[in-house]
Amino acid sequence: MTETSLLSGLMIISLILLAAGLALLVLSGDLLVRGAVQAAENLGISQLLIGLTVVSAGTSLPELLISVQAALSGSPGIALGNIVGSNIANVLLVIGVPALIKPIRPDGSGLRRNITVMVAATLVFMLLLSNGMIGRLEGLLLFVSIVGFVAWQVWMARKAAANGHSPEPAHHDKLRVAGLLVGGLIGLPVAAQLTVNGGIGIAEAFNVPDTVIGLTVIAVGTSLPELATTVVAAYRGSTAIALGNVVGSNIFNILGIMGLTALIAPVAVDQHLISVDMWVMLGAAAAVAALGFGRFTAGKWIGAAMLAIYTIYVVSLV
16 A cells, blocks of 8 residues: 555545544534533523523533543644634634524623623633643633632522522423433543544644644534524524623633643643734634623624634635
């Protein structure tokens, strides 16, 4: 077998692994999110809180598993590129596509407060990135911060419940909810392994830096659960879940996923990511802040503009 045919065979295998992993990510993420939302509704949790915590944590699990697996596999560039790329895709793609279908309005009590947390987390993340290395101490700082954020959200929910502002509990079948949660939790680790193996194979075959693979293919793939959730939420008029999902997911990506990944293995930062990609991430965070604080409705024109910017960005990377 010639070297060219061997490379071609490995490329085909890598593409199959990547496609299978991404497909399983979407399916497993959907199962987990539906189960988590129904479990939260059974407890009488508000839509915004569901979007900021339960849904965003659930849809961020693919990024978590991909990043941890990449760090353990000796490809930290995929882990870091995945987090930065996902935060960019979560705004430009995950808000842009649903906005073309139905206008997204920045509703929901507490949304602006949580957007402030997202922007602050983004700025801290950029400061850490600019040092060229995110070590275990920085990872611990980030991870402690996400624990504090979740505790704060729970406290706010209890405060709202005490004041009589919580919705009435739903009555979803408990066995069905458990089945959705278990299916998602089993499928996601398998999907993460397949996706990382496929991404590493493609990067090696084309001599593409693994950071670029993380910023593009894997970032888009792991953002598909957020995209699916936000499209459904916007179509059903649940804009609090739609924007809350994006804001919460970006917070979880930076504080939780980057924190845990750096605790497992220190991550070196690619220079291109410092000079270009983290600034695009900041611009995406600023766009969400403009929508939230300006109370602008993201309609077709804003959606189209976001998708155009994202397309230009991805093309420039490739």
